[in-house]
Amino acid sequence: MIALEANRLMKCYTSVPAVSDVSFSLNSGEVLGCLGPNGSGKSSTVRMLIGLSEPTRGEVLFCGKSIQLDLVGYRKLLGYVPEEANLYPFLSGSEYLELVGTLRGMEAPVLAKRISSMLELFSLHPHRHSAIGSYSKGMRQRILLIAALLHDPELLVLDEPLSGLDVTSALIVKNLIKLLGERGKAVFYCSHVLEVVEKVCSHVMILQKGRVLASGSAIDLQQAAGQSNLERAFMHLVEDRDTHQTAREIVAVMEAA
């Protein structure tokens, strides 16, 4: 069953197109990875998918209906982890999660129980009463992940969810994403880390200059590009620079008189 569908999305900022023509569909139980270099339109696409900005043209459908018809209802079923961990620094981790859960209309006893369990599982329980302003980047990221999962959403939009996480937490989150896919959740996963996308996602979409350059399973993309892994396939499709040569040039500039 198709959970999320983007039809020819276009987004222009002061007549400059950030996204030109993006279409894809995401089924329940699928994890769709979205890859692309800086400025390829990933963030703009994500903002349209979660309804924070309206497409200049095209539409986003959830279960066959435009999300704009019932944005509030759609967002109740959505969990979102933004690229930047912008949180309220004066709230404690526990207070922030309580704010999120209450805004989402969760019952206080259920919310308290889930917050406590989630904080324990994400190793944040000892710091639950500390101000978020004193948290490390990884701790903030874990708070964002908990906030996105707290209300058991049907659709997850994750923008760089592993950013700043330590090895153990990153492994937990990777396994969690796979498991959520198996449990029938639809997951849209944006990242720069190709190895993770290759391992976690059932399908991959590569964006460049606001358009879908390629899409399919990781193996399909490797075969289409004639490369041995996703990283090489991505470089082959997107980048025309010799990265080794660029590195050598940087060192040369550093050492120049």
Next chain:
Amino acid sequence: MLLGGDSSGEDGIDFGMGILLGLLALPGVFTSLFLADKYGSLFQVLRGDVDFDPYVASLPDDYFFIALSMVVTASVAVWKWDSLLPDRRDYANLAPLPIPSHRFLIANLLALLFLTVVLSVDVNAASTVLFPLVVCGSHSSFGYFATFLSAHLSCLLLASVFGFLAVLASLGILISVLPFHVFRKFSLYLRCAIVALLLTILSTSSAVPPKIHVLSENPNGWLRLFPPVWFASLNQSMLGRANPAISALGERAWIATGVLLIVAVFAYGLGYRRCFINSAETIAMLPAGEGAVAGRFFRVLDRMVFRSPFERASFRFTVKALVRGESQALVLGWFAGLGIVIACQTLFAAITSPLRSTDLIPSAAILSVPLTLGYFLILGLSCSFDVPVALLANWLFQLTVDRESQECVPLARKMIFVFLLPASVFFCLPLYARFWGWEVGLVHTAVVTVMCVLFAEFLLVKFRKIPFTCSLPNFKSHSIVVILFYVIGFFAFSIVTATAEHWAFADQIRFLVFIPVVICVWLGLRYSRQSLTYLDKRIIFEEISPSALETMDLGSGR
């Protein structure tokens, strides 16, 4: 100061340094000018005051300026409390640089001193020039003027330095002595205590001076421990108008400032060492506590007032932002402080005036006290709601709140009344009932409550934000108009209402006149709210000021 205390750099409370300095200089300008009639020779003749000695007569006014300058510099130190000493972020950014650590200490200290000097000069500049001119205007001798000027100036500067050093020394001692997590908890209470003390100093600035010249009759009076009294006494000593008791108090000003200087430098050095050099070893987490009392408070309000999930979540968020956000607390504190000072000055002036036959009912001035407090509290809350906190984090509200729900006005209304109504019922009613009987107490509490409700409704007509989540409105372009509006509003709300109420108390049937007026205003406000378009009621997260020049974009259709 190095990085400062507020981590949310995008809050953007930027009134502009020019506006801030202008606002701080205003009390000195207005007070000096308003005093012209007191010291003018024509007015002295009209009053029949032939033995008028400006040096002695200026004591109450000098006391006010001394209190003001002390309060302003101490307030700056309290405001910048978290920046007075470097913290872990400073350490993380500065320690890797190839600069000796003592230079950071000197740089931070110099920056603080510079800020203090700028604000001190700003607050005192107008009164230093205008006040001596006003006081000595009827004397042609330059020596007379110069003596007054030098005494006035030195006492003001010394009082400013004293105020700043007192806060710096308190901070240095605390951070040197207490464990870090205890200090973090305790510092909030200490800041509140200092603010309360500063408000007391300013509020009593009209009540204290008459008692200074009679201090010799009461050698153990508590007033001797009040720092502004020392500086006012020093002023009288320098003018040659002090008796031995006042001269001794004046000497205390020098001694206390000197001792504070030594203590502050010593404590600051120790605090610096602990904060900066050892900050890599301090624990990153700052325990904040469970807040059981706050939890019970919120649960009670959930049951009684804030029923929808949006209201509950937003109320908790707002209270925490108000208590923990520096800029928000500053705005509310500024308005509340101004209200308390004006109310206290009015009250002291009213209770020290001669009794009249109509004192069976409170005077208009006494009636205006709770109205003044209500006016400034509502205005302070309303203005602080406009100041954003960690603006980039508002994506959470954008993602979860229904923009069409129009719940912002009920939320803001309930919050204002949660803060205000208990104060009105538990303070206004018993106080007025105690002195003028239950009838006056009940009627006045009702009037204050109704006026506060109307004023809050007036301010909320076009309100469509969740407090603290929207970008700052552009104050700079119309700040003068806004300030004028506030001043006129104060007179209309507080003075006019109190005068009308006083008139009605003379014959209580007159209160019936108020009923249709209140109903008309209420209906007018309701109509204004209802006549707003659908777009004007949507929740906003960004305040967009209208462009000065708008094009018709005729080419877009091609």
